[in-house]
Amino acid sequence: MVPFPSDYYTVPDPSMPSGRRVDFPQAAMPVSTTGVPVDPASWERNDGFSPGSLILAFVPGLDLATSGIPGSTSVEKSLEPSSPIVLLDANTMKRLPYWAELDVQDPNPATRLLVIHPAANLPEGDRIIVALRNLKTSTGTAIAPSGTFAKIVSGTGGAPEPGVSAAPAEPKVSAGGAVSVSGAPASGGAVSVGGAAASGGAAAAALVRHEDHVLATLKAAGIGRKAMFLAWDFTVESTANLTGWALHMRNAAFGQLGSGVPAYHVTSVTNFTPAQHATLSRQVIGTFDVPSFLNKPGGPQGSVLNFGPGGEPTQIPGNVQHAVFSCLLPRSADPNPSAAGEPVRPAWPVLYGKGLFSVATQLEVAGVRTTANRYDLAYCSTNWMGLDGNDELADAGIIENLSTFATIPDRLVQSMIDALFLGRLMSSPKGFAANPAFESAGPKHTPLIDTSKPLVYYGNSEGSLMGGAVTALSTQIRRAVLGVPSMDYAILLPRSVDFAAFYVLFDKAYPSKPEQQVILDLLQMLWDRGETDGYAENMTTHPLPGTPTHQVLLQMGFGDHQVANVSTEIEARTIGARVHRPVLPAGLSPGHPFAGTLSLPEGTYQGPAALYLWYDTNVLPPPAGDVAPSAGPDPHDTIPRSVPAAERQLVTFLETGKVIDVCGASPCVTTQAIPPGA
Numbered sequence: 001m002v003p004f005p006s007d008y009y010t011v012p013d014p015s016m017p018s019g020r021r022v023d024f025p026q027a028a029m030p031v032s033t034t035g036v037p038v039d040p041a042s043w044e045r046n047d048g049f050s051p052g053s054l055i056l057a058f059v060p061g062l063d064l065a066t067s068g069i070p071g072s073t074s075v076e077k078s079l080e081p082s083s084p085i086v087l088l089d090a091n092t093m094k095r096l097p098y099w100a101e102l103d104v105q106d107p108n109p110a111t112r113l114l115v116i117h118p119a120a121n122l123p124e125g126d127r128i129i130v131a132l133r134n135l136k137t138s139t140g141t142a143i144a145p146s147g148t149f150a151k152i153v154s155g156t157g158g159a160p161e162p163g164v165s166a167a168p169a170e171p172k173v174s175a176g177g178a179v180s181v182s183g184a185p186a187s188g189g190a191v192s193v194g195g196a197a198a199s200g201g202a203a204a205a206a207l208v209r210h211e212d213h214v215l216a217t218l219k220a221a222g223i224g225r226k227a228m229f230l231a232w233d234f235t236v237e238s239t240a241n242l243t244g245w246a247l248h249m250r251n252a253a254f255g256q257l258g259s260g261v262p263a264y265h266v267t268s269v270t271n272f273t274p275a276q277h278a279t280l281s282r283q284v285i286g287t288f289d290v291p292s293f294l295n296k297p298g299g300p301q302g303s304v305l306n307f308g309p310g311g312e313p314t315q316i317p318g319n320v321q322h323a324v325f326s327c328l329l330p331r332s333a334d335p336n337p338s339a340a341g342e343p344v345r346p347a348w349p350v351l352y353g354k355g356l357f358s359v360a361t362q363l364e365v366a367g368v369r370t371t372a373n374r375y376d377l378a379y380c381s382t383n384w385m386g387l388d389g390n391d392e393l394a395d396a397g398i399i400e401n402l403s404t405f406a407t408i409p410d411r412l413v414q415s416m417i418d419a420l421f422l423g424r425l426m427s428s429p430k431g432f433a434a435n436p437a438f439e440s441a442g443p444k445h446t447p448l449i450d451t452s453k454p455l456v457y458y459g460n461s462e463g464s465l466m467g468g469a470v471t472a473l474s475t476q477i478r479r480a481v482l483g484v485p486s487m488d489y490a491i492l493l494p495r496s497v498d499f500a501a502f503y504v505l506f507d508k509a510y511p512s513k514p515e516q517q518v519i520l521d522l523l524q525m526l527w528d529r530g531e532t533d534g535y536a537e538n539m540t541t542h543p544l545p546g547t548p549t550h551q552v553l554l555q556m557g558f559g560d561h562q563v564a565n566v567s568t569e570i571e572a573r574t575i576g577a578r579v580h581r582p583v584l585p586a587g588l589s590p591g592h593p594f595a596g597t598l599s600l601p602e603g604t605y606q607g608p609a610a611l612y613l614w615y616d617t618n619v620l621p622p623p624a625g626d627v628a629p630s631a632g633p634d635p636h637d638t639i640p641r642s643v644p645a646a647e648r649q650l651v652t653f654l655e656t657g658k659v660i661d662v663c664g665a666s667p668c669v670t671t672q673a674i675p676p677g678a
Contacts, residue, residue: 001028001518002113003057003130005049005234016047017238018125022525030519032400032509039403042526045311048237050524051124052488052533052570055087055098055116056517057230062114063138064102071624072099072566073591075119085116086131086223089123090233093221096122097573097596099566104625105494106513113514115626117491117566119596120573121536125238131218131231145229148204152211153228237525242534243472243544245305248312249417250473251546253291261431262421264288264325269437271337277363279373281337282329282448284437285361290421292321294414299385301394305410313413323418325425326360327380327432330373333448340442346450347378348655349426351419351477353463353470354381356498356562359389367642368460375651378449379458380432382422384466386411386530399505405523412466412530419470427455427476456654460484460641461563468532468571471550472539479657481553481650483641486563487532487571490524494626495564497634536574540608552577553653554611555646558584559619561634565593568611572597577609582667584615605659612649612659614640614668633674643670 001009009028013021024040031037067084070077077083078098087096097119106112114132122128135143145153214231218224266286292299293313295306299321308314329337333347350372354360360381363369372379385391386408398404425431426449432438433447440446457480459467464482471480486492493499510516528534538544540552554577556568572579578600583593600610616639620632640646645662652660662668 002514003055003230003232004518004521005053005055006232007127007234010048010235013047017240018047018235020047020235022046022048030402030510030515030522032402033511034400034509036401036403038522042403042406043522046237046525047241048125048235050488050490050521050528050533051121051236051242051537052118052490052524052528053122053234053236054490054517054521054524055118055130056514056521057114057116057130057132058111058514059114059132059135059143059229061109061137061141061143062102062135064100066136066138066140067134069100070098071101071591072117072569073589073593074595075099076592076595078119081222082134084132084134086129086133086218087116087118088129088131088218088221088223089126090129090217091123091126095221096120096128101625103513103517104627105516108513111512111514113517115517117570120570121533122236124236124242124537127233127235129214129217129231129233131223132229133223134227135229142227143229148207149211149230152208153215153225153231237528239537242528243538245313245529246413246416246469246473247544247546249293249413250420252315253417253421256291257421257424261425261428262288262290264425266435266437274331277331277369279331279369280328280363281331281334283363284327284329284432286325287322288325288421288425290321290323290414290418291315292319292414293417294319294321294411298322299411299414301391302404302407303411304406305413321414321418323382323422324360325380325382325422326362327378327426327438328364328369328372329378329438329448330369330376332373332376333378334440338441342440342442344440344446344448345376346446346448347372347376348453349449349451349455350377350379350654351423351426351455351457351470352379352381353419353457353459353467354384354388355461355463356387357389357392358462359383362389365637365641367638371641371647371650374647377651378426380422380426382418383415384412384462385415385418387462396502396505399502400509402519402523406526409527409530416466416470416473416530419466420474420476423455423474423476427451454478456480458483458650458654461636464563465531468539468552469530469535471552472535472544473547474550475547477550478548479551479654481555481654483555483650484557484560484563484636485554485571486567487536488524488567489527489531489533490520491567491570491626492564493520495566495622495628497561497628497630500628532571536571539575541576549608551607551653551657552609553650553659554609555640555650556611556613557619557635557639558588558613558615559622559629559632560636561629562636565622569594572609572611575609577611578605578607579611580613580661580663580668583613585667585669588615589621600659600661603661605661606657610659612640612646612663612668614643614646614670616674617669617671618674635674638672638674639670640668642672
């Protein structure tokens with residue numbers, strides 16, 4: 001399937017917002033070592049490819065340095081006139097920034113893929129042309145094109161006929177002569193565009209016409225055929241296709257709710273003594289009801305979205321999600337929750353996003369609890385179904401049968417609606433604030449959640465991966481802090497220690513390293529609807545229909561072992577975040593990791609998005625390439641969420657929308673004891 005993504009794997013479809021529909025032939029899909037092929041059915045609802053796609057190609061003998069291909073800290077070079085890789089938006093005719101790497105997970109140079117990363121998410125719904133040119137080996141030898149593309153680029157492979165569409169050839173699989181656009185052998189002796197197969201003569205002619213059209217578009221942008229190794233195009237999934245399911249579910253669910261609050265049931269109330277928890281006063285646990293759009297009652301593991309005749313997620317009559325909630329009330333709100341007459345201070349309601357494979361009922365890490373108590377914040381959380389602590393074993397099993405992968409993002413989409421319903425319970429005077437479980441002891445029964453204050457969002461790790469999407473969907477939340485933020489699992493997973501145990505299973509089921517990269521890309525096409533990558537374009541100043549604008553603060557830790565810094569940089573560019581500079585102490589990172597972003601102005605900033613990067617002197621820089629950090633302490637649970645200055649900045653932003661400068665003219669540096677084993 002390489003090069004990937006490619007519009008060869010789409011067909012015209014006027015019913016889709018982009019005008020195209022993804023159409024993977026079964027024969028092209030991965031097959032596990034147990035003989036289980038991936039069913040392409042789940043992908044046929046997509047009208048394009050992920051805006052955060054890994055762009056994959058095989059270039060024999062490629063050397064990045066000799067070819068002058070920019071890495072993650074030299075993004076600015078990607079837009080230079082002579083840059084060897086061109087990403088062209090064919091809709092606007094503008095070049096797009098990128099960085100690239102070779103897959104270091106693959107030890108075999110004969111199969112190692114070139115991986116091109118858009119520096120910011122690709123424009124949704126647009127057609128992207130990828131051009132590779134002036135590529136060289138380590139000795140400086142030019143790498144020449146081969147196969148059909150060599151003939152096309154030289155002008156000996158034919159020319160487009162007047163009035164003939166440049167659409168990719170159909171059908172995709174049949175017998176024919178062996179022709180390959182990339183020079184790699186086509187399966188079954190057939191014509192190949194991007195590795196897929198098509199019929200002989202007619203398909204070969206269509207291939208030539210389409211590639212000539214791609215090259216003509218490049219020429220119009222000032223990119224000639226000289227020294228061209230390969231060029232192809234693909235369509236990015238549209239905003240409507242990415243977000244439409246969740247928007248429909250949100251509108252239908254809140255349409256049922258009206259101005260009321262969800263039905264809920266408190267199952268336990270635990271008051272803590274200062275000896276038990278110095279920062280927590282009370283934990284309230286229960287369930288609340290949300291219209292379920294999943295195809296099984298209660299949305300258990302294995303559920304997927306239930307689609308109605310119109311192709312939209314539809315609630316089966318009477319199907320209700322009994323979502324779990326847990327609320328943590330700080331000691332600052334009620335110093336002695338078992339005693340009457342104690343002075344209380346109702347807390348600010350914060351919808352809190354939990355981390356990967358945790359459950360809502362678990363207490364949060366110490367630094368987060370300290371912040372809640374110091375600044376009088378009430379945190380309420382629900383589970384991220386599909387990636388909560390109940391799903392870990394089931395998710396491991398999915399690796400051997402990726403046809404069932406949609407159960408993860410589909411349940412995550414339902415979880416986003418659950419989170420929005422929990423927000424209504426937190427913020428409405430008719431919700432939690434009216435329940436004795438959320439009131440002080442004694443005759444006054446003072447509510448411990450202050451519903452006069454606006455609901456805000458704060459999440460860390462998985463809570464940030466989900467939080468950007470929840471924020472983009474929310475009509476109520478206007479400000480969000482995403483701690484140790486990230487998006488796009490295709491980039492994140494190989495770079496995260498959290499994936500290490502799963503990678504053993506992945507490597508066993510799909511041992512081919514190039515195929516693993518394609519699989520990550522395929523899965524991201526489904527994952528986008530259930531994490532921030534599919535909503536980043538609409539998170540701040542370009543809101544979704546019927547949704548207000550939002551303000552977002554990103555607080556990031558350098559060298560994080562669990563969320564890749566490069567994915568945070570891509571998120572910052574995508575949402576237009578201004579960045580505090582200087583970013584890092586001199587000499588710590590080569591080049592300019594946040595090239596392509598604007599700097600924060602001096603003093604207080606009150607704009608749509610900002611990013612502060614924190615560096616702890618105990619932490620080592622992340623390794624180059626798509627591997628997880630393994631040396632030194634992991635700052636993930638500590639930096640920056642336990643840094644007092646970062647806490648003050650976080651709370652000031654949630655309360656006022658103002659980003660205070662807590663680092664001045666210096667990088668944000670801290671030296672903090674990171675717990676052993678972190």
